[in-house]
Amino acid sequence: SAVISQKPSRDICQRGTSLTIQCQVDSQVTMMFWYRQQPGQSLTLIATANQGSEATYESGFVIDKFPISRPNLTFSTLTVSNMSPEDSSIYLCSVIGGTGEAFFGQGTRLTVV
Amino acid sequence: GENVEQHPSTLSVQEGDSAVIKCTYSDSASNYFPWYKQELGKGPQLIIDIRSNVGEKKDQRIAVTLNKTAKHFSLHITETQPEDSAVYFCAADGGSQGNLIFGKGTKLSVKP
Numbered sequence: 001s002a003v004i005s006q007k008p009s010r011d012i013c014q015r016g017t018s019l020t021i022q023c024q025v026d027s028q029v030t031m032m033f034w035y036r037q038q039p040g041q042s043l044t045l046i047a048t049a050n051q052g053s054e055a056t057y058e059s060g061f062v063i064d065k066f067p068i069s070r071p072n073l074t075f076s077t078l079t080v081s082n083m084s085p086e087d088s089s090i091y092l093c094s095v096i097g098g099t100g101e102a103f104f105g106q107g108t109r110l111t112v113v
Numbered sequence: 114g115e116n117v118e119q120h121p122s123t124l125s126v127q128e129g130d131s132a133v134i135k136c137t138y139s140d141s142a143s144n145y146f147p148w149y150k151q152e153l154g155k156g157p158q159l160i161i162d163i164r165s166n167v168g169e170k171k172d173q174r175i176a177v178t179l180n181k182t183a184k185h186f187s188l189h190i191t192e193t194q195p196e197d198s199a200v201y202f203c204a205a206d207g208g209s210q211g212n213l214i215f216g217k218g219t220k221l222s223v224k225p
Contacts, residue, residue, distance in 0.1 A: 043157070105156050
């Protein structure tokens with residue numbers, strides 16, 4: 001299994017500001033995924049991040065709001081820009097392990113006030 | 114695209130009883146069906162998965178069955194324990210990229 005570390009684990013932010021979430025994996029992976037989990041809800045894919053190319057965003061998510069970096073095969077960042085209270089969610093990164101299973105980090109619990 | 118429906122949304126059982134959670138999916142091309150357990154304040158933890166080339170998989174008290182013809186799969190937990198209480202999510206692979214489409218989750222409560 002892959003070990004995924006996310007930072008920060010939680011944060012409280014003022015509206016209008018931006019927060020960058022880091023995701024570090026203990027092994028090299030081709031694809032990393034960023035999901036959002038709104039309070040009491042299921043997980044929704046934000047984007048797929050491949051090393052060396054631009055992230056691919058799902059319908060309803062745009063790069064200006066959620067810019068993603070993927071500088072190498074073990075690291076990615078997701079920025080939540082110009083935050084509003086509606087962005088309060090858990091943000092999760094995920095990777096596909098060597099045998100095809102999807103593993104998740106512990107998540108970043110974001111509260112926007 | 115893929116759509117995953119999950120039932121029930123809440124489930125309460127007595128300790129020692131069995132719990133069954135059911136999911137249906139829409140895309141016949143999906144081949145991978147994992148189940149996740151999410152405890153409060155934590156990320157989803159993979160507990161079992163099944164691929165389309167098998168109909169059933171078991172790991173101790175947990176089993177998953179898959180019916181590809183009917184496009185549904187189920188999670189079975191036997192001899193439930195209070196520590197099984199959590200939210201459980203089913204998922205199906207959303208395409209060649211490896212992303213997952215999740216059901217809405219089932220909150221399982223096991224009463225001692």
